Amino acid sequence: xxxxxxxxxxxxxxxxxxxxxxxxxxxxxxxxxxxxxxxxxxxxxxxxxxxxxxxxxxxxxxxxxxxxxxxxxxxxxxxxxxxxxxxxxxxxxxxxxxxxxxxxxxxxxxxxxx
Amino acid sequence: xxxxxxxxxxxxxxxxxxxxxxxxxxxxxxxxxxxxxxxxxxxxxxxxxxxxxxxxxxxxxxxxxxxxxxxxxxxxxxxxxxxxxxxxxxxxxxxxxxxxxxxxxxxxxxxxx
Numbered sequence: 001x002x003x004x005x006x007x008x009x010x011x012x013x014x015x016x017x018x019x020x021x022x023x024x025x026x027x028x029x030x031x032x033x034x035x036x037x038x039x040x041x042x043x044x045x046x047x048x049x050x051x052x053x054x055x056x057x058x059x060x061x062x063x064x065x066x067x068x069x070x071x072x073x074x075x076x077x078x079x080x081x082x083x084x085x086x087x088x089x090x091x092x093x094x095x096x097x098x099x100x101x102x103x104x105x106x107x108x109x110x111x112x113x114x
Numbered sequence: 115x116x117x118x119x120x121x122x123x124x125x126x127x128x129x130x131x132x133x134x135x136x137x138x139x140x141x142x143x144x145x146x147x148x149x150x151x152x153x154x155x156x157x158x159x160x161x162x163x164x165x166x167x168x169x170x171x172x173x174x175x176x177x178x179x180x181x182x183x184x185x186x187x188x189x190x191x192x193x194x195x196x197x198x199x200x201x202x203x204x205x206x207x208x209x210x211x212x213x214x215x216x217x218x219x220x221x222x223x224x225x226x227x
Binding site: 004032042043044045046049087089100101102103104105106107 | 145147149154155156157159162170173205207209214215216217218219220221
């Protein structure tokens, strides 16, 4: 099983739609979780950290489910500018990521259409 | 303030040549990471620096890859005898002492012909 798995998409949604992405991970000792956004031919940029209690930032909500070992990202009222690839990443654990390096999924591509 | 910078932004080289990639982290950031992103692949960890030492080199794909960091700041990633499979975007990231939020540079696009 890969360390971090994401549905590659693409998710094609109309403006204003609500879209959700999941990301599963295999290392139960992972400690920190993140969602990054990557635009075409650009570097990844941190969108939000993911906490056990769940956290919200405007139209974006992130959740962590440790029992089932997945994190999720919900985007409400999608905008054209949300079109990008969304990468989940984890950090920590007893192998891979133990020194703070991030372990990334391959990303989910979102395309928001007018 | 200034973010992470990398140079060159693009590099085209011939198979067998050596290349050197540079990363300037955010001032004051003690942790520095190198990643590689190949077409259709996720970001792959290469090496981690804390200050000038590299406690984790586990991601370097072969002994042709090496990296150093001097003065706790600038880092260089060197690829010797480049191969076509080395073609990728090489990304550098830095973070403060808590190694939580990592800020990425714009990357160096390497093409080995």
